[in-house]
Amino acid sequence: MRSRWATAVLVAVVGAAACTSGTPTPVGAAELAARVGIDGVYRHLVALQDIADDHDGNRADGSPGHQASVDYVADLLRENGFDVETPEFQRLSGATGGNPSLTVSGRTHRAEQASLLVSTPPRGLRAITLRPPRFAGCTAADYGAVSVEGAIAVVDDSGCSIVDKHDAALAEGAVGVLVVSQATPSQPTGAPAGLFTAGYYRELTLPVGIIDATADAALRRTSAPVALVLDNQPVLTTSRNIIAQTRTGDPRNVVVVGAHLDSVRSGPGINDNGSGVAAVLETALQLGSSPQTANAVRFAFWGAEEIGLEGSRSYLRSLDDGQLDDIALYLNFDMIGSPNAGYFTDDGDESAQTAPRPVPDGSAGIERTLAARLNTAGVRPADMPLSRTTDYAPFVVAGIPVGGVTTGASQRKTEVQARLWGGQAGVAFDPNYHTPRDTLDNIDRDALAVMAATVAFAVVSYAQQLDGVNGVPARDQRDHRKP
DSSP states (O other): OHHHHHHHHHHHHHHHHHHTTSSOOOOOHHHHHHHSOHHHHHHHHHHHHHHHHTTTTOOBTTSHHHHHHHHHHHHHHHHTTOEEEOOEEEEEEEEESOOOEEEETTEEEEOEESOTTOOOOTTOEEEOEEOOSSTTOOSHHHHTTOOOTTSEEEEESOSSOHHHHHHHHHHTTOSEEEEEOSOOSSSGGGSOTTSSOTTGGGGOOSOEEEEOHHHHHHHHTOOSOEEEEOOOEEEEEEEEOEEEEOSSSEEEEEEEEEEEOOBOTTSOOIIIIIIHHHHHHHHHHHHOSSOOOSEEEEEEEESOSTTTSHHHHHHHHTSOHHHHHHEEEEEEEOOOOOTTOOOEEEOTTOTTOSSOOOOOTTHHHHHHHHHHHHHHTTOOOEEEOOOSSSTTHHHHHTTOOEEEEEOOSSSBOOHHHHHHHOSOTTSBSOTTTTSTTOSGGGOOHHHHHHHHHHHHHHHHHHHHOOOSTTOOOOGGGOOOOOO
16 A cells, blocks of 8 residues: 555656646656656565465466456556556366367377367267378468368478468368377477467367377378367466556557566566566556657556467457557567566567568667667667567567567576676576566566666657657558457
8 A cells, every 4th residue: 555655646746747837748758767766666566576475476367366466557557547447358278078089990099179269069070081282281272173172171280380271271161170290289399380370279260180190191091081079178267458548649659568467377477577567567657647648658467478478469359450550569578677687679670580580660660769778778788589479479460560678588698798788697587587486586676777767768759759760650551460
């Protein structure tokens, strides 16, 4: 209660000062960066640590600790004038029953169910199997003159994602798909890169089974119908995001700022990602619900990041085309208080990649904005390669420009980086990553102070201006899509 009272007083004082000066002046990036200080940010980390301590040592998605974290953040935002939504979404958390199998010529083979959301009829799916001439089955051209209408298409695991294989087979009239692979959906380490893309299982409507080479050899010896049984049933868990948008600014040009609120079950998650949450929350409180900005700012605190980016992806999929195009850019902040800290900007221009992949226009400019701010703060930033395992990934797929900063996770600091930033070479940026030691005692306050101010600077920079050398595409140039 004491921290909430202090926050309310601070916002009231700032608001009173603006009112006594006549016409409110636009908030500046440097001004807000100065107001987002370490004491305010650290206060939220204390609260999140207390929540974890009171709830079995973690704040994992679906747990009482996560719900208490949602309440803490949402209550503070409401107390400071924001209209707050906590939309629910469902995520897969397991399976019940079932014994997936493929029966060929009377012999039963193991089959893995690609999506727990799609099963076969109770007694299975009985049909002949057919293969495209191009075994990958990625496009209609792979099927050539072969018709799989009413059949189960058999493809390999090369060339494209399982969603692409499914979509091509569906378009050709198939009633099911078998993918020959040594990998399984639950243990995809043996799969070619990109077969099981994040959230793929929500994109499937046909029954899709994964079989091994032995089952494939049996299929090649018969032209008779086979029986495919995929009978696992999903167990769904309900979770929540937190969404709060400023009342002012252009709602057709929205700056979205996000951090994931959940921890892993093995620890309290104070750096991962209480640090990002604390910086984004304090930025929201200091900016206020009705700032003098050109563009609206939407603050998002995601659930279920640690379980597969379910919160951010579910949110984007809940938006219609116009709402997606209203999003000008996305700023993501994940782990910004690592004890052996580095100073990284997300690599929006792919300059550090040996095999660059397409990144939404505007991402390179966001990287330049963040890098310039860190240089001004006295630290020389380096690139952090973009990944598919943090909450900006669904935004990249949607075609929305992204950027962010981080102090590093389990990667080891090099000798060059230690000379540049201090700390220990050969040791992880966060040795406590995903462990019970990710606590308040293992936060680098100096690094967190620099990064939190950078969060505030970037938010207001884009809240005031979207064009310029580091800008992003204008509203009429956007064609975003659901991830």
